[in-house]
Amino acid sequence: MKFKFKFGEFFLGLATLIVIVLSIVLWIFIMTSDQRFSNIGQQNQNNVTKEQSRNHSSKSLYDLYIPTTSYGFANGNLCQLYDSKNNLTLEFTKEIKKTKATNKIKKIVNTRAKYEEYLNNPNYVQLVYPDEITFSLFNQLNNAANDNREFNRFFISQSNHWIYLGNDQTNEIYQVKITGANFDKLRKYARNARSKYPVRLVRLKEGYSPFYTKAMNARVYSYLTNHQSYSYFVSRLLGTSGVTSKTNKNGQTVYSLNYYTRLRVPDSNSGKHNYLYTHYEKHKIPNATNRLLDSVYYVHQLGLTEQDLRFFDADGANVSYLNYIEGIPVFLNKQDLQVKTTFSTDSINVAFNSVNFQIPIPFDGQTKQLRPTQDVVDDLANHGLKQENIQRIIVGFTEEKDSSHHSLINLIPTYYIKAYDEWKSLGEWEKQDVSTYREVAQLTVNEGGR
Amino acid sequence: MDHKRIEWLFFVVFFLIDIYLVIEILRSPVNLSNADTTTHSVASIRNEMKSDNIDLPDKISDAPDSGYYLATKNRDYLSGKVSSLTNVNARYSKSDNVLYGEPRQAVLLSKKSKEALQQIKDFKNDPKNVPYGKEFKYEPDMSSEDNYVFVQNSDYGEIYANSAQLNINVKNNQIINFTETYMGQASPVRELQSTISAWRAVRAMYTDRELTNNSRVTQVKLGYSKLTEVRGSTILLPTWLVWVENKTTKNITMKRVNAYTAQMLQSSTYNVEK
Numbered sequence: 248m249k250f251k252f253k254f255g256e257f258f259l260g261l262a263t264l265i266v267i268v269l270s271i272v273l274w275i276f277i278m279t280s281d282q283r284f285s286n287i288g289q290q291n292q293n294n295v296t297k298e299q300s301r302n303h304s305s306k307s308l309y310d311l312y313i314p315t316t317s318y319g320f321a322n323g324n325l326c327q328l329y330d331s332k333n334n335l336t337l338e339f340t341k342e343i344k345k346t347k348a349t350n351k352i353k354k355i356v357n358t359r360a361k362y363e364e365y366l367n368n369p370n371y372v373q374l375v376y377p378d379e380i381t382f383s384l385f386n387q388l389n390n391a392a393n394d395n396r397e398f399n400r401f402f403i404s405q406s407n408h409w410i411y412l413g414n415d416q417t418n419e420i421y422q423v424k425i426t427g428a429n430f431d432k433l434r435k436y437a438r439n440a441r442s443k444y445p446v447r448l449v450r451l452k453e454g455y456s457p458f459y460t461k462a463m464n465a466r467v468y469s470y471l472t473n474h475q476s477y478s479y480f481v482s483r484l485l486g487t488s489g490v491t492s493k494t495n496k497n498g499q500t501v502y503s504l505n506y507y508t509r510l511r512v513p514d515s516n517s518g519k520h521n522y523l524y525t526h527y528e529k530h531k532i533p534n535a536t537n538r539l540l541d542s543v544y545y546v547h548q549l550g551l552t553e554q555d556l557r558f559f560d561a562d563g564a565n566v567s568y569l570n571y572i573e574g575i576p577v578f579l580n581k582q583d584l585q586v587k588t589t590f591s592t593d594s595i596n597v598a599f600n601s602v603n604f605q606i607p608i609p610f611d612g613q614t615k616q617l618r619p620t621q622d623v624v625d626d627l628a629n630h631g632l633k634q635e636n637i638q639r640i641i642v643g644f645t646e647e648k649d650s651s652h653h654s655l656i657n658l659i660p661t662y663y664i665k666a667y668d669e670w671k672s673l674g675e676w677e678k679q680d681v682s683t684y685r686e687v688a689q690l691t692v693n694e695g696g697r
Numbered sequence: 698m699d700h701k702r703i704e705w706l707f708f709v710v711f712f713l714i715d716i717y718l719v720i721e722i723l724r725s726p727v728n729l730s731n732a733d734t735t736t737h738s739v740a741s742i743r744n745e746m747k748s749d750n751i752d753l754p755d756k757i758s759d760a761p762d763s764g765y766y767l768a769t770k771n772r773d774y775l776s777g778k779v780s781s782l783t784n785v786n787a788r789y790s791k792s793d794n795v796l797y798g799e800p801r802q803a804v805l806l807s808k809k810s811k812e813a814l815q816q817i818k819d820f821k822n823d824p825k826n827v828p829y830g831k832e833f834k835y836e837p838d839m840s841s842e843d844n845y846v847f848v849q850n851s852d853y854g855e856i857y858a859n860s861a862q863l864n865i866n867v868k869n870n871q872i873i874n875f876t877e878t879y880m881g882q883a884s885p886v887r888e889l890q891s892t893i894s895a896w897r898a899v900r901a902m903y904t905d906r907e908l909t910n911n912s913r914v915t916q917v918k919l920g921y922s923k924l925t926e927v928r929g930s931t932i933l934l935p936t937w938l939v940w941v942e943n944k945t946t947k948n949i950t951m952k953r954v955n956a957y958t959a960q961m962l963q964s965s966t967y968n969v970e971k
Contacts, residue, residue, distance in 0.1 A: 259704050266711035273718035310891060331888035337763060340891075471927065554890060554957045573888055607886045609768040609930045 308543055312384060312558050313340050314376050314401065315571055316457070318446070319437040320369035326443035327457055328372075329574050333436040336574075339374050339401070343385070346410070346428040352382065352396075355411075356420035359450075365413065365420055366448050366455065371402040372430075372437045377576070377641070378453075378560045379414060382421075383536040395535045396421075399454065403430050415454030449620075453638040453665070458620035465617050465642065465660035468572055469608035472654050474520050474601045475550070477512040483550045484510050484524050521583065524549075524597040532564055532590045542566035542588040545597045549586065552603045556585060562668060564590040570604055577604070577644040577658060582671050608655070615660050617642060623662050623673060631681035636688075638665040645672055742900060750944070751903070752913040757896045762919050764892050764935025764956055765853050765885040771929050774879045778828035785826055794860065796877040798827070804872040817845050817865055820872060829879050833863045838916050838940055839951070843867050848920070851883040857920040857938055857953075860931070880931060883921070892919070892956035898937035901959040907952060908941060915949065916940040922953050922962060936962060 317328045317335040328335060356362055365371065379397035398421065402411035407429050413420045444463055448455040477500075481490065485504040492503045498514035511523040524545075533541055539561065546553065546568060555570040555577075567587040569576040579585060579600050589596040624634050644658035662673040667684040746753065775796040776789045785798040804820055806813040814835065821830040833847035834855055840846045849861035861880040866873045893901075895917040902908045922936040935956040942949045953962040 256701065259701070259708065263704055263708040263711065266708060266715050270711050270714045270718060273715060273722065277718065277721060331885055334763075334889040337889055337891060471925075552958055606925055606927065606932055607766045608927055609884075609886050609932075611928070 308384075308540075309340055309344060310553060311543055311546065311556060311568065312376070312380060312539075313337065314374035315557055315574060315576070316375045316377075317437065317440075318373040318375065318448075318457075319440070319443075321443045321445075323369070324445045325367060325447065327446050327459075328437055328440040329442040329444075330436060330440040331573060332441070333439075335372075335433060335436050335440065336374060338433045338436055339403070339430070342428045342430055342433065343401075346425045348423050349426050350424045352394075352412075352421045352423050354419055355422045356413075357418060359418045362413065362415075362418040362420060363448075365402055365411070368402075370405055371411070372434060374401040374403065375399060376558065377639075378558070378562075379416065380539060380558065380561070381536040382412070384539055397535065403433060405434075407431070451637050451639060452635070456620075456640045458624075458640075459617065459642075460619055460621075462619055463617050464614040465575075466573070466610060467613040467615055467660065468610065468644070468658045469649060470572075470604040470656055470658065471606040471608065471652070472656055473603050473605045475603070477515065477522075479550065480522055480524075480601065481510060481512070484508070484548060519580075520601040521580075522599050522601060524599070525594055527594045529593050532592060535561070538564070538566055538588075538590055541590070541595075542568075542586075545588050545595070546586055549597065549599055551586070551599065551601070552605075555604060559584065560665075560670075572604065572644060572658060575642055575644055575658075575660060576663075577646065578663060578670065578672070579646060581645060581675060582663075582669075584670075613657075617660060617662065620662070627664065627673070627676060630677055631685070632664070632666055632676055636666050636685075638668070640664050643672070742903065746903060746908070749908075750911045751908055752944075753899065754914060754917065757894075757899060757914075757917060759894050759896045761894050762892045762935075762956070763889050764919065764921075765889055766887045766924075767851065767853055767856075767883040767921055767933040768886045768930040769880040769883050769933070771926060771931055772881060774881050775828055775877065781824065782828065783825045784823065794878055796828070796879075797874065798877070799874045800826070800872055806867065806870045806872065808870060813867075813870070814845070817867070817872065821847060821863060821865065821875075827863065827875065827877060829877075830863070832879075838918075849880060851921070853883060853885065853921070854935070855918075855920045856880060856883065856922075856933060857936070857951075858923045858933075860923070883933060886932065890957065892935050893937070893954075893959050895919070895937055897959060898954040898956065899939060901954055902939060902952065902961065905961055907961055909943070911944045913942045913944055914939060915942050919956060 314336045317339075318325060319328050320326065356365065366373070376399045379399045382394040382396050382398065396414075397416075398412040398414045398419075400413035400415060402413060402420070404411065408424060408426070410423050410425050410428070411420050412423065445460045446457040447460060449458045481502050485502055485508060489504045490502050491505060494501045494503075498517060500512045500514075502510045502512065507527045509525045511525075513519040513521055532538075539558070546556065555572060556568050557571045557576070558566070559569040559576060560567045565587055567584040569578070569585050571577070577585075579602060583600060584598075585602075586597065586599040589598075620640060624637065624640065627637070628634060641663050642660055643663035645661050647657045647659050649655040649657050663670055664673060664676055666676070667688055671679070743753070773791070773794065775794070776791065779787045779789050779796070782798060784802070785800050787796060787798040789796050800820075804816070806816050818835065821827040821833060824830065827833075829849075832850055834850040836846050836848045836855070836857075839848070843866060845865040845867065847863040847865070849856045849858075849863075858880065860878045863875060863877045865875040899908070899914060899917060908914070916939070918938045919935055920938050921933040922938075924932045924934045926932070936953040937956050939952050939954065940949055941952060954960070955962055
């Protein structure tokens with residue numbers, strides 16, 4: 248057999264092989280390109296980018312990031328203030344929107360003793376967020392766009408030219424010179440607030456929590472609620488024509504838009520209204536400011552009624568929002584949050600509940616007595632949950648169905664405690680075996696130390 | 698020879714596929730979510746309205762406002778007042794909760810519109826003529842030459858509802874009769890909350906196709922509208938009231954936009970006869 252090597256045939260064979268391999272490589276590249284698919288996916292997301300969400304909906308940003316609690320002094324005592332007619336936090340937000348910082352932020356306090364002097368100084372009205380936000384969130388208070396320093400407390404002095412921003416966790420207070428604000432009305436509202444509950448601010452793991460010094464009768468509110476249909480959320484989050492697959496598992500349905508965007512819908516017969524939206528995208532976890540801003544973008548995308556929705560907690564890669572009724576957060580299904588966004592390196596998860604507090608029912612006089620906070624903390628310590636393990640303690644509403652109407656719910660005030668990174672009501676913590684939590688926490692500490 | 702042809706065919710086909718795939722990669726994906734899109738659309742929405750021949754008032758505020766959920770107790774407020782109306786012949790209809798009154802003596806009005814309006818206000822403020830008259834406020838945008846409309850006022854704003862209205866009918870410069878409905882004192886059900894701006898309400902109407910071509914927005918006001926009745930109370934919520942005039946027929950319609958959510962309130966239009 249005669250072997251005859253021909254260059255032409257060899258190169259033709261080689262070139263054919265190369266173009267075949269190249270086409271396979273290019274095809275794989277296209278199919279696995281994150282950027283490509285994430286961009287295509289966004290075509291169905293109402294054509295709104297995160298950037299637009301930041302620039303365009305500043306009203307919504309302020310509405311979500313309203314301080315939720317106010318403090319002032321009455322008869323020499325620190326009090327939590329509340330007035331439904333003259334909403335203090337709304338009045339503050341109206342003014343802070345007009346405010347501009349005229350100089351750089353200057354740190355003036357960084358010790359606990361000095362910080363507590365400010366907390367207990369009757370010259371200041373305090374407006375407080377439930378958790379820390381960053382300086383860059385509101386640009387007009389800070390010209391540096393990437394300032395990730397955090398604060399959770401505004402101190403309003405007697406002057407309209409200076410404002411102080413405090414961080415409970417670090418004991419730092421920053422002084423900012425401002426123009427354009429007039430807090431005279433706010434100070435007047437604070438002096439004349441209808442409810443003034445005496446409190447002392449007690450340092451817990453994640454900052455200062457108000458401890459009510461006396462038992463109080465907190466109001467029980469009622470609402471008629473409704474829920475948007477699952478198709479509303481599928482259409483908003485995945486678009487009207489892009490849904491590529493639908494799978495059913497354990498009664499829950501998962502709708503997918505390409506490989507990268509999914510929505511898990513609860514079983515309509517289960518009576519549950521918890522959804523989970525997942526968008527797979529490889530990227531770094533955003534910094535603190537961008538986590539807050541991006542979470543706002545996702546909240547807008549959901550299309551929930553945002554009237555009562557407020558920023559509630561920012562914990563590592565999580566940012567969560569709750570409905571606030573009369574200054575008190577509402578926990579759903581005992582301890583669920585209304586919206587919780589979780590950022591990771593390969594996906595963004597948005598867990599949310601579709602409940603809408605649609606129609607408020609006039610207050611019928613029903614109240615619930617809440618014990619002084621220290622008594623509650625002491626009882627929890629006896630149960631095994633010590634004060635040093637409590638991150639926060641607040642009064643929140645737990646929802647209870649009213650038997651008189653299928654969509655009527657009552658909001659019952661009770662203590663909510665955050666410990667071991669979990670929010671639970673007092674009743675729920677009392678049912679828990681806290682030693683298990685302690686052991687897990689200890690194990691985590693030990694593993695971290697290795 | 699056949700083998701070579703097949704090889705050439707493979708080479709050409711895959712080469713073309715490669716070119717196509719490279720073009721696909723180089724061509725950036727169609728990005729409909731361009732950062733300028735919404736900003737642009739917000740700015741151009743006024744132009745779009747203009748091209749649809751929709752006129753807007755010179756100034757519509759873009760600043761958010763604030764309002765409450767209010768509640769009034771559902772009671773028969775007017776029936777007990779009939780006996781105290783000594784200057785008018787009054788009767789009360791329990792079925793539709795309306796008080797009808799006719800002056801016993803002629804009430805002559807000035808021919809000057811301002812003076813006539815003042816005389817009518819004086820008439821309704823007299824408790825012998827109209828019960829709770831002082832709680833009603835003149836609403837020029839709902840009134841016409843022979844029908845003066847007053848809406849019930851509250852500490853928190855005006856209530857625009859059929860069940861909170863006073864209509865005084867005039868003919869030949871004389872008060873002929875009046876009809877009155879009254880909801881009682883309103884009180885806040887929840888705390889003061891921020892609302893959308895007037896401009897955002899008009900924009901929501903336009904995007905919801907509630908503003909037809911060839912129309913004119915004549916007035917935008919914040920007022921309270923009826924939401925529902927529950928547990929013996931009527932719940933009111935802040936609404937943007939938008940008066941829209943059809944340029945051809947000159948008909949004026951008042952529409953309502955939920956000032957919290959920017960949603961249209963259904964079956965809530967009110968036709969104004971000028």
